Amino acid sequence: MNIAIVGTGYVGLVSGSCFAEMGINVICVDVNKAKIDALLNGQIPIYEPGLDEIVLRNHREGRLNFTTDLKTCINNVDIVFSAVGTPPDEDGSADLQYVLAVARMFGQNIQKYTILVTKSTVPVGTAKKIKTAIQEELNKRGIEIPFDVASNPEFLKEGAAIKDFMSPDRVVVGVESEKAKELMSKLYRPFLLNNFRVIFTDIPSAEMIKYAANSMLATRISFMNEIANLCELVGADVNMVRKGIGADTRIGNKFLYPGCGYGGSCFPKDVKALIKTAQKNGYSMRVLKAVEEVNECQKTIIFKKLSKHYGASLKGKTIAIWGLAFKPETDDMREATSLITIDRLMKAGCNVRVYDPVAMDECRRRIGNTVEYSTDMYDAALNADALLVLTEWKQFRLPSWRVVMKSMNKAVVIDGRNIYDAEEMKNLGIEYYCIGK
Template identity: 55%
Template sequence: MKLTIIGTGYVGLVTGACFSEMGSHVTCVDIDKEKIDNLKKGILPIYEPGLESIVLNNYKEGTLNFTTSLAQAAKDCNVFFIAVGTPPGQDGSADLQYVLQVARQIGSVIEDYAVIVDKSTVPVGTADKVRAQVSKELEARGAAIEFDVVSNPEFLKEGAAVNDFLKPDRIIVGADSHRAAKLMRRLYAPFSRNRDKMLFMNVKDAEMTKYAANSMLATKISFMNEIANLCERLGVDVENVRKGIGSDSRIGYSFIYPGCGYGGSCFPKDVKALVKTAKDAGFVPTLLDAVEERNNLQKQVLGNKVINRFGQDLTGRTFGIWGLAFKPGTDDMREASSRVLIKALLDAGARVNVYDPVAMDQARKEIPAQEQEKICFAQDQYSALDTADACILVTEWKAFRQPDFKKMASLMKERVIFDGRNQYDPDEIKEAGFEYHGIGRELG
């Protein structure tokens, strides 16, 4: 089967590479010539474990290609995947300009029946807008070409996206025609050999499913963070509470880890978009509003803890920050808690040393130049602690799980650890001679 993927960002590149790995002939299209040229050289625009080898191998085999020309990619194409960005607007709504622009371009180049798939996360009703744009272009061409628009949302975790795509727990397809559904079943057959993982529904149902899933996970995180804040005030260890409620099979252990807030390209954006959709429909999303508010407040918790411990004026203080990406396994710093923490410390007069195993280059691109003047980008996790008044764990990379406390003590000015992910055992930290501050664990 011949596929065209429009957009070579996180979703598009993973989708294209994994389909080519299963034998489809895939062409990835992007208007960014530099990005396409780099991909042909084996230089990927994102960090994702396992992705590079799949891209390189399939490009070498000729099953995965890259181009800036949609017209070239469209020849004899069966399926077009729209995988371009839908950034949040000022009001929180998903910006569909790139999706609709691609829809018009597809309408100008298709030659025969095709299925057009919305892979980007888009609000309910987007498929109708895509269909209208394609039809408008076909009418302008005087071309009577049949097509279907399908919603096939992605459920990829950054840091585990390749495995999620190759071994999905479910494949959601929103299709309003039997012909499109049949083609999508054939396309995904290699991913459902041990059991049928495909769930077919109406297009709008599939569009809503993506937003509901991400918002549900964000809700679990914000709920647990709220409980952590309450535990802290009551002298309760939230980690014991987490284990207690997680043992209930109706709740489970996933997404109930207290921390310093969620980030990334999905949860913040999707919660905002669903809130906007609800309000546009005349519905007050009380719970979702609270989820977003709690997360925004939670990102301030670490900075507040540091200021409560060291004072409002941090002039002359230095803090070593471990982790910049919003989660382990990625270099993505979008909506990362580290951004809020760094700004709070700098605004209070401090200097910061930062280290992340993967996201250092991305940090240099995204952190404003005026902030970088007071930031030292360390060579490793320990040099980030040189003369530091405290170590602040923000991203729970594996490299940070078993640190050398003796080495840390020899480098740091004061032996203080702020654990933004509750990664460490407070008793172990104290036995090593450090003062410990966690999330929901201020037990004295």
């Protein structure tokens, strides 16, 4: 089976390489020639564990190829996936210009029945706009060519995307014809053979499932952060609370970990977009508005704890930060708590020293040399007046605290991810702050 995927960002490249791994012939398309040239030369533009190996192997074996021109390959494929970006517009709604550009390109070039499948996260109703854009291009050409549109949202977790794609909880496919369902069933047959769930729905439901899933997870995070903040005020331990409510099978224990706010490319953007979709349809998403408000406030909690500890002024203090990415196993800093924290620290007149296993270059790209970049986690702590832990990388979980304490001016640790034992830290003589205790 032959498919094309337009967009070689996170979703497009992971999806393309994994489809190729399942024996499908894939052509990845991107208008960015530099990116395509790099991929053809074996250079992977994003960090994702295991992705390098799978891309290089499938390209070498001829199942995965790259081009800048959809026109050159569209007549040899049965399905075209659209995996381009849908960044938030100024009002929070999803910007669909790239999605509609792919639809127009599709309409300009198809010569036979083909399906255009949207992998990008798009608001409910986008499929209608895509279908209209394709038909307009066919009308300009003065020809009638049958086509279908479909929705196949992705549910990939950064840092575990390969596993998520190859062993999915579920695959959701929105279609509006039996022919499209048959072709998408053929594409996902390797997954059906492994007994993974492929759920077929109508297209609007498929579009909504993606937003509803991310918004539910964001809601659980913000809810637990609210509970954690109240626990601090009343003397409860949020870790005990989390275990107690997570034992209820109706609730479960996933996404009940309090912290210093969620970030990344999905949750913040999708919550905003769903709120905006509701507004456009005359409805107010009151719960999600609160989720967003809580999260924005939670991103400042580490700075607030530091300010409370040191009192009136932080000017001249050296502050170490462990972790820049919004989560472990990625270099993604979109909407990361670290950016908010660094901004507050710099405005307060602090000297900031940072370390992250993979996101240092991304941080330089975003904020330049406004902070000091350390060679390792212990170098970051050198002469620091406080250590802020913002990302729960595995290598941060069991540091040599004796080394850290000798390096620091003052043994003050503010743990934004609750990865350390408070009693142990107290016994070591470290002034320790976490979330919800």
